[in-house]
Amino acid sequence: MKTLALVITMTLTTILSYSQETYTLTVSVDNVLNNNGHVLVGLHTEDTFMKGKGIKNAKAEIHEGKISVTFKDVTPGTYAVMLLHDENDNERMDLEPNGMPMESYGMSNNPMLYGPPTFADAKFELTKDTEMKIRF
Known part of the structure; x- marks a missing residue:
């Protein structure tokens, strides 16, 4: 019985030590030209950048030229x-x-670009809860 309890405790400790902390990313825009349609927001890795949907995606309603989206x-x-x-x-x-x-x-x-964007132009490191303002 003590051996079983020890094995369970060690297994749970190992699993919990491998669990990774996660963060919240809030993205806002305050210069949307009009309230028509929606703003599509995608969070991308280098593998998904400029190739369609991101790893997380949102469709934001525009209110008075502003949007805010939070990825948890x-x-x-x-x-x-x-x-x-x-x-x-x-x-x-x-x-x-x-x-x-x-x-x-x-x-x-x-970035101010004169051609298609690259991942290098837009990449950032997420290491804490982050708020980011993006301009159109």
């Missing part, structure tokens, strides 16, 4: 946030015939 239970790591003001609610970025975006977008670090 995010494990520490390197991420990038991408946002799209989906004015016509078609769940994709609309493009001009020349390939230029017709809808506003933004990403973590607020």
Whole structure:
């Protein structure tokens, strides 16, 4: 009986020691051009960046040109946030015939770009609860 109790205690201790702390990431935008549609927000790893949906995704309603989204239970790591003001609610970025975006977008670090974004432009380390403001 003592051996069984010892094995259970050691097993639980091992499992709990491997559990990883998680954090909360809050993303806000306060310069949405209008209240049409929604803002799509994606939390990405390098593997998902610019390839569709992120590892966590949200669809935010716009109120007076502002949105806020909170991602909970995010494990520490390197991420990038991408946002799209989906004015016509078609769940994709609309493009001009020349390939230029017709809808506003933004990403973590607020880089000023003259071409497609890269993960390196937008990446950040999540090591604590974080609040981030992104501009369109």
